[in-house]
Amino acid sequence: NIVLTQSPATLSVTPGESVSLSCRASQSISTSIHWYQQKSNESPRLLIKYASQSISGIPSRFSGSGSGTDFTLSINRVESEDFSIYYCQQSYSSLLTFGSGTKLEIK
Amino acid sequence: QVQLQQSGAELAKPGSSVKISCKASGYTFTSYAMHWIKQTTGQALEWTGYIAPGSGGTKYNEKFKGKATLTVDKSSSTAYMQLSSLTPVDTAVYYCARGSYYRDSYAHGWYFDFWGPGTMVTVSS
Numbered sequence: 075n076i077v078l079t080q081s082p083a084t085l086s087v088t089p090g091e092s093v094s095l096s097c098r099a100s101q102s103i104s105t106s107i108h109w110y111q112q113k114s115n116e117s118p119r120l121l122i123k124y125a126s127q128s129i130s131g132i133p134s135r136f137s138g139s140g141s142g143t144d145f146t147l148s149i150n151r152v153e154s155e156d157f158s159i160y161y162c163q164q165s166y167s168s169l170l171t172f173g174s175g176t177k178l179e180i181k
Numbered sequence: 182q183v184q185l186q187q188s189g190a191e192l193a194k195p196g197s198s199v200k201i202s203c204k205a206s207g208y209t210f211t212s213y214a215m216h217w218i219k220q221t222t223g224q225a226l227e228w229t230g231y232i233a234p235g236s237g238g239t240k241y242n243e244k245f246k247g248k249a250t251l252t253v254d255k256s257s258s259t260a261y262m263q264l265s266s267l268t269p270v271d272t273a274v275y276y277c278a279r280g281s282y283y284r285d286s287y288a289h290g291w292y293f294d295f296w297g298p299g300t301m302v303t304v305s306s
Contacts, residue, residue, distance in 0.1 A: 105288040117296040124288040165290020172226040
């Protein structure tokens with residue numbers, strides 16, 4: 075199984091700051107990684123596909139980068155609606171797996 | 182617009198089975214796979230498997246073989262997941278999610294572009 079390790083587990087920031095969330099894969103997965111946002115009591119929402127490809131309707135302050143084993147989700151100038159949990163998911167292996175999530179909270 | 186409507190919360194006894202549904206609208210049901218994802222109260226997400234509605238073909242996470250059975254009714258654009266021999270470990274929210282697939286020389290595989298609201302399954306005596 076490909077294990078995805080997200081860090082940090084919790085990130086405390088002030089609105090207006092820019093942040094980077096990390097997702098590391100246990101083996102090289104090229105750019106077969108996707109990012110989701112899950113707000114409290116809601117289902118996950120796709121933010122970024124294939125490491126860096128944008129999704130229609132997602133604010134441009136969200137961007138993704140990386141390849142191989144190290145990936146980053148960046149949020150430029152965090153807004154109040156962004157405080158939620160972020161998950162990465164790999165599609166390199168036929169056994170699809172998710173990271174354990176990073177909770178973005180208000181400082 | 183794409184919508185996935187899931188059936189309501191289930192309370193089931195250990196050893197029993199439940200069948201939850203996911204009704205799709207706003208797109209051609211047979212053109213996209215339907216995946217099922219389990220989320221426990223600890224918030225971990227676990228992929229259960231998927232079904233290709235056009236062919237009825239399925240692929241399961243080995244961990245869920247014998248536990249989950251995926252089916253579809255093309256006439257009503259509805260996907261189903263039956264969970265059998267329930268134990269408290271099966272207590273979770275189960276999401277259906279539309280799967281999209283892509284492959285090129287740099288990347289490949291499934292991602293989930295639309296999700297249902299989730300169905301809470303509670304297993305308790």
